[in-house]
Amino acid sequence: MVRLTPEQALAAAALDRLVNIVSAPGSGKTTVAAERFGYQRHLVGDDRGVLGLSFNRAAVAELRARIGARWGVGAIAPPHRVMTFDHLHVELLHRLLEAGLVNWPNGLRELDVRDDYRGTPGFRFLTPPNNFRRVAILNARRNVVSDGRRVEQPTTGIGNVGAHRALLSAGVVSHDDVRTILLSAMAVDELRDFASSWLAENFRALVIDEVYDAAILDLNVAFLAAEAGLDVTLIGDPWQALYKWRGATPDEVQRLLDATTDRFVEYQQPQSFRFAGDQMPELARALRNGEPVSLPGGTSEQVDVALARTWRPLWSAGDNILPLSFRTIENATDAALNLLLDVVTRGRLGASSFGREAAIARLGLDRERFLGEQDRVFQPIIAGLRAGRAPADVLDDVRNVITGFGVNRPRRLRAGAETERVAQVERLAARLAKESVVPGLTVFQAKGREWDRVGVVLTRAQRALLTTGLHELEDEHCVVYVALTRAKRLCIRLDGDSALDQDTLDVPED
Numbered sequence: 001m002v003r004l005t006p007e008q009a010l011a012a013a014a015l016d017r018l019v020n021i022v023s024a025p026g027s028g029k030t031t032v033a034a035e036r037f038g039y040q041r042h043l044v045g046d047d048r049g050v051l052g053l054s055f056n057r058a059a060v061a062e063l064r065a066r067i068g069a070r071w072g073v074g075a076i077a078p079p080h081r082v083m084t085f086d087h088l089h090v091e092l093l094h095r096l097l098e099a100g101l102v103n104w105p106n107g108l109r110e111l112d113v114r115d116d117y118r119g120t121p122g123f124r125f126l127t128p129p130n131n132f133r134r135v136a137i138l139n140a141r142r143n144v145v146s147d148g149r150r151v152e153q154p155t156t157g158i159g160n161v162g163a164h165r166a167l168l169s170a171g172v173v174s175h176d177d178v179r180t181i182l183l184s185a186m187a188v189d190e191l192r193d194f195a196s197s198w199l200a201e202n203f204r205a206l207v208i209d210e211v212y213d214a215a216i217l218d219l220n221v222a223f224l225a226a227e228a229g230l231d232v233t234l235i236g237d238p239w240q241a242l243y244k245w246r247g248a249t250p251d252e253v254q255r256l257l258d259a260t261t262d263r264f265v266e267y268q269q270p271q272s273f274r275f276a277g278d279q280m281p282e283l284a285r286a287l288r289n290g291e292p293v294s295l296p297g298g299t300s301e302q303v304d305v306a307l308a309r310t311w312r313p314l315w316s317a318g319d320n321i322l323p324l325s326f327r328t329i330e331n332a333t334d335a336a337l338n339l340l341l342d343v344v345t346r347g348r349l350g351a352s353s354f355g356r357e358a359a360i361a362r363l364g365l366d367r368e369r370f371l372g373e374q375d376r377v378f379q380p381i382i383a384g385l386r387a388g389r390a391p392a393d394v395l396d397d398v399r400n401v402i403t404g405f406g407v408n409r410p411r412r413l414r415a416g417a418e419t420e421r422v423a424q425v426e427r428l429a430a431r432l433a434k435e436s437v438v439p440g441l442t443v444f445q446a447k448g449r450e451w452d453r454v455g456v457v458l459t460r461a462q463r464a465l466l467t468t469g470l471h472e473l474e475d476e477h478c479v480v481y482v483a484l485t486r487a488k489r490l491c492i493r494l495d496g497d498s499a500l501d502q503d504t505l506d507v508p509e510d
Contacts, residue, residue, distance in 0.1 A: 002070055004035065011267035012036045018226055018264040019233040020257060024288065025485040026274025026450065029235055033209045034066035036233050037082070040205040041075050048204040049079030053088060053221075055213045059448075060084050063209060079202065085218045086175045089182055095198055101191055102181070103143045105169040112172045118156070118361065120172065122163025125329075125362035126151045133157040134164035136177035138184035142191075144168060154329060156361045179217050186220050196224040205231035212241040212250040219249065219256050226260045234264070238472040239288060239481050242444055250473055274450055277489040284485050290469035295456070295484065298492030303455035306440045306494055307483045311354075313457045314440035316497035319430040321455075323440030325354040326424045332410035333421055335359035336398045339370075341428065343378045348431075349439050364407050377401045386432040391425035398425075443483045454487035455494040463493075 004012065008028060011021045012035035021036070023029035033052070040050045052067070054060050064082045067075050076082055090113050096102040097109045104111070117123045126133055132148040133155065139145050146164040158164045167173070173181075185191040199221070206225050208214070211234040214222070226232045234253070241250030257264045275281045279296075286293045300306060300318025308314050314323040324345055329335050339360070342353035353359075360367050381397045389397075399410045412418060431437055458466075462480050470477040484491050 026272035052082035
């Protein structure tokens with residue numbers, strides 16, 4: 001039996017049509033989402049479905065499991081559903097195609113929708129300022145066409161217009177392209193009205209988890225549903241709005257709340273079940289109230305995980321910290337080193353390196369062949385590094401082994417950059433000498449997770465923020481807030497290399 005706090009019960013069974021549930025860290029957000037879904041599901045008098053939405057498959061699987069455990073598996077039997085926003089967008093695009101309101105190349109109506117274009121002709125690593133990335137859009141005639149957009153940061157994708165058009169003509173499309181097509185469609189009144197009617201015909205209620213991770217297209221769906229008369233529940237925390245850099249628009253959530261004809265009613269969930277002991281309850285309260293706080297210093301031997309805004313400072317915060325990446329992948333050497341690190345992180349932490357897929361793409365490797373042979377070719381290099389082989393020689397070994405997969409040898413870098421990569425190998429050697437290591441993660445990988453003891457590497461600017469107090473929805477404030485609220489019992493400051501304070505958030509996303 002699920003025991004709810006009074007605040008949880010009040011929010012889950014709210015009679016209001018439009019509900020905004022603001023959930024503090026550890027307050028049982030998914031529990032409330034499952035309760036709200038079940039409550040809406042069992043209201044009688046309307047045969048339309050209740051739709052639960054979140055932003056990644058893991059979150060959807062967790063919400064679906066919670067609903068099934070609490071209300072029975074029948075609670076998510078058709079017409080009631082739980083899915084990602086990406087899944088919903090694909091369904092809507094198919095309905096637009098079936099209705100003849102959007103025209104696909106070759107008149108196709110059924111699409112092969114993929115996470116990305118990895119493994120297709122033309123997919124490669126793209127860098128600014130001269131590369132363009134192809135995206136699918138809707139033109140003025142409502143035809144799906146390929147459009148080029150200048151790359152602003154290193155990424156992967158298709159840069160060749162012919163390769164992109166060939167995929168679209170075959171019905172192959174990525175989830176990102178589905179989003180850009182629908183963004184174009186939502187600017188057309190007839191298509192927007194169709195989407196609104198389709199939602200209203202099929203669903204009577206939406207429950208949207210982690211709404212502050214939403215992009216403009218996702219919030220358009222919420223707005224259309226609210227204006228079409230559906231019950232809409234938003235669940236999230238403006239203090240944990242981290243993903244502007246990958247397209248989320250947390251500032252637009254407030255505009256959504258203010259724009260609907262009927263008003264959203266807010267329900268606060270302030271009680272946390274995460275924090276225990278003397279430090280964390282008081283620290284979390286002070287942070288959320290915007291009060292100045294002082295974080296005690298400590299060492300990496302005291303923590304279960306180390307967090308920072310970016311990867312590089314983690315490598316100087318303690319030799320027992322094993323980060324999942326060295327840095328942004330800027331060149332083929334960085335990609336090769338990431339794949340070396342991947343063997344170590346999987347062996348020591350049971351987790352792949354962050355950026356592994358981008359590294360494989362950057363080097364132009366045959367993915368299946370490489371993954372089948374990766375451990376065999378890299379393990380001797382790791383053994384040599386552990387035995388004391390010079391880091392510069394190990395870097396050469398890494399470059400040489402890549403050529404065995406039929407691709408070009410990564411080039412030697414300019415003097416300063418080469419020295420820095422040798423230093424990365426040296427830092428990895430220090431971790432290999434440790435009997436045990438703890439993971440080093442960026443705050444973005446740590447969101448939604450918790451550990452008993454957390455060490456945080458703060459930049460000078462972040463330390464200054466703590467002296468004056470944090471504010472919700474401010475990018476850097478949210479990064480600091482999330483970092484300092486991952487701990488159950490102890491959160492300490494770890495000292496890293498201050499020269500890395502200016503590191504920027506431009507990591508590749510797997």
